[in-house]
Amino acid sequence: MKIVAKPVDAIAVFKGSGHPRPYKFRFRDADGSGQEVRVDQVISAEERRVAGIQTIVYDCQSTVDGVQKRYQLKYLVRECRWELYKI
Amino acid sequence: MIIFHIDANTAYLSWSARALLERGATLDLRTVPSAVGGSQASRHGIVLAKSIPAKKHGVKTGESLFEARQKCPDLLVISPDYDLYMGCSDAMYSILAEYSPVIQRYSIDECFLDYTVSAGCFGDALAAAADIQRRMRCELGFTVNIGISSNKLLAKMASEMEKPDRIHTLFPEEIPEKMWPLPVSELFMVGRATAKKLAAINVRTIGELAAMDRRQLVAMLKSHGELIGQYARGIDSTPVIPNDRILQKGIGNSMTIFYDVTDRSELHAYLLSLCERASARLRGQRVRASLISVSFRTDVFASRQHQRQLSLYTDRTSEIYRIARMLVDECWMGEPVRQLGVSLGAFSRTDQEQLSVFDRTDQERLSVFGWGEELESRSVDACVDDIRARYGTDAIMRGVFANTTIKPMEGGVNEGQFLMMGGYGL
Numbered sequence: 001m002k003i004v005a006k007p008v009d010a011i012a013v014f015k016g017s018g019h020p021r022p023y024k025f026r027f028r029d030a031d032g033s034g035q036e037v038r039v040d041q042v043i044s045a046e047e048r049r050v051a052g053i054q055t056i057v058y059d060c061q062s063t064v065d066g067v068q069k070r071y072q073l074k075y076l077v078r079e080c081r082w083e084l085y086k087i
Numbered sequence: 088m089i090i091f092h093i094d095a096n097t098a099y100l101s102w103s104a105r106a107l108l109e110r111g112a113t114l115d116l117r118t119v120p121s122a123v124g125g126s127q128a129s130r131h132g133i134v135l136a137k138s139i140p141a142k143k144h145g146v147k148t149g150e151s152l153f154e155a156r157q158k159c160p161d162l163l164v165i166s167p168d169y170d171l172y173m174g175c176s177d178a179m180y181s182i183l184a185e186y187s188p189v190i191q192r193y194s195i196d197e198c199f200l201d202y203t204v205s206a207g208c209f210g211d212a213l214a215a216a217a218d219i220q221r222r223m224r225c226e227l228g229f230t231v232n233i234g235i236s237s238n239k240l241l242a243k244m245a246s247e248m249e250k251p252d253r254i255h256t257l258f259p260e261e262i263p264e265k266m267w268p269l270p271v272s273e274l275f276m277v278g279r280a281t282a283k284k285l286a287a288i289n290v291r292t293i294g295e296l297a298a299m300d301r302r303q304l305v306a307m308l309k310s311h312g313e314l315i316g317q318y319a320r321g322i323d324s325t326p327v328i329p330n331d332r333i334l335q336k337g338i339g340n341s342m343t344i345f346y347d348v349t350d351r352s353e354l355h356a357y358l359l360s361l362c363e364r365a366s367a368r369l370r371g372q373r374v375r376a377s378l379i380s381v382s383f384r385t386d387v388f389a390s391r392q393h394q395r396q397l398s399l400y401t402d403r404t405s406e407i408y409r410i411a412r413m414l415v416d417e418c419w420m421g422e423p424v425r426q427l428g429v430s431l432g433a434f435s436r437t438d439q440e441q442l443s444v445f446d447r448t449d450q451e452r453l454s455v456f457g458w459g460e461e462l463e464s465r466s467v468d469a470c471v472d473d474i475r476a477r478y479g480t481d482a483i484m485r486g487v488f489a490n491t492t493i494k495p496m497e498g499g500v501n502e503g504q505f506l507m508m509g510g511y512g513l
Binding site for chain 2: 052
C-alpha cells in the first residue's frame with residue numbers, strides 16, 4: 001500500500017465506548033469528481049502517535065465498482081479530521 | 088546513581104521529516120542534505136537544525152542560510168513547525184514518564200531521567216535504555232541517543248558521542264578511555280571563548296584539562312575554571328530536578344525586527360511589546376525582578392548591553408518598560424537596530440518582601456517616582472494577564488500597537504508557549 005494522505009469527508013459512528021468507527025467517506029479525484037465509498041468492514045484499528053501526532057489508523061475493506069479493495073483510513077484526533085491514509 | 092540522558096537526533100529536522108513522510112512525502116529529509124531554517128525575508132534566515140548528510144558538508148547550526156547554501160548548494164530548506172515539535176517533545180516525555188518519575192526536561196529535545204529509583208522495576212539499565220530507544224523508533228518514528236552514567240554531566244557527554252540511534256555508557260572508570268581523548272571544545276560548558284583561551288596554553292583535549300592544576304585554572308577563568316575543571320574529571324553532583332521545581336534565575340525575550348529601526352518612538356514600541364511578554368512571564372512565575380537589562384544589535388552586528396540594579400522589586404509592565412526605555416535612551420546612539428532584547432533578573436518571590444529601615448511606603452514611592460497609578464497598575468496587569476490567558480494575546484492591547492505591524496507581545500516562539508532547544512546549564 002502507498003501513502004496518499006488525502007483529506008476526506010466522512011461519516012463516523014461514535015459508540016458509548018471504543019474508537020469511532022468510520023461509516024462512509026467521500027473523496028475528490030484530481031478532475032474534481034467525487035466518489036462515495038461505504039466502509040464495508042473495519043479489520044483493525046490502531047492508535048498511533050508517530051511524530052507526536054495522535055491518530056487512529058483503520059484497516060478497512062470496501063467493494064468499489066464491484067472490486068473488493070483494502071485501504072487505510074486515518075483519524076487525526078487533535079484536528080478532528082479524516083484522511084484516506086493508504087491505498 | 089544511574090542517570091540517562093535522552094537526546095533526539097537532529098530533533099527539528101527528524102520531526103519535520105517524519106511528519107512529512109506521514110503526509111505522503113516520498114523523500115526522507117534525513118537521508119539528504121537538508122535543514123530547518125527560518126524565513127530569509129523576515130530576516131530569521133538561520134539554520135535551526137540540519138540533517139547528518141548536511142553536517143558532512145560542513146553546515147552548522149546557527150549559521151545563516153546564505154552561508155549554508157554556499158557550502159552545500161543543493162541544501163533543502165524547510166520552515167519550522169513549532170506545534171509539531173512541542174507535540175513530539177510531549178510524546179517523548181510521556182514514554183519516558185513510564186520509566187521513572189524523576190525526569191528533567193532539559194530542553195525541547197533532551198531529557199535527563201533518574202533511573203536509580205526505578206531500576207527495581209525495569210532491571211538492567213542498558214536493557215531499559217534499549218527498550219526506550221526501540222519504542223521511540225517504532226511508536227514515534229524518530230531516533231534518540233541515550234547516554235548512561237552515574238551523573239548528569241557524564242550522561243550528557245555520553246549521549247553526544249556517536250550518532251544517531253545509539254546507546255553509550257560513560258561511567259567514571261571509562262572516562263580516561265572515552266572522554267579524555269576528545270577535543271576540549273566537546274566538553275559541556277566549554278564554548279568558543281573558553282576553548283580559545285585554553286588553546287593559548289596548549290590545552291586541547293579534555294584529558295589535558297583534567298590534568299591541569301586547579302589553582303591555575305581558577306586564576307585564569309575564575310569560578311568557571313573551577314566548574315570545567317571538575318567537569319573534565321567527570322565530577323557533577325547536581326540531581327535530576329523535575330522542571331516544576333527548578334527556580335528560574337532570569338527571564339528574557341528578544342526579537343529580530345524585519346527591518347532596521349532608526350526611529351526612537353518605533354524602537355520604544357518594540358521595547359514595550361517585549362516588556363509586555365517578559366513581565367507577563369515574570370508574573371506567571373510569581374516573582375519580581377530587581378535587575379533590568381536591555382541589549383540590542385545594530386545593522387553591522389555590533390552588540391550593546393546596558394543594565395540597572397534597582398533598589399526595589401517589581402513585576403509591573405509599565406515600570407519595567409519605563410526603566411528599560413531609560414536604559415535604551417542612555418546607550419542608543421541612533422544607529423539602525425536589527426535585534427532588540429529585554430531581560431530581567433535578581434528575583435524575589437511575590438509572596439515575600441524584604442523590608443528595610445529606609446524602605447519607603449507605597450505612598451511615598453509613588454510621589455518619588457511620580458507613578459500615581461502604582462497600585463491600580465498592579466491590578467490592571469493582573470486583569471490583562473487574565474484576559475490574555477482566556478482570549479489570547481491579541482484580545483487586549485495598548486493603543487500604541489493599534490494599526491501597526493508590531494504585535495502586542497513580542498519575543499518567544501509560538502505565543503511564548505515553547506521550550507527552546509539548547510538547555511540552560513546543569
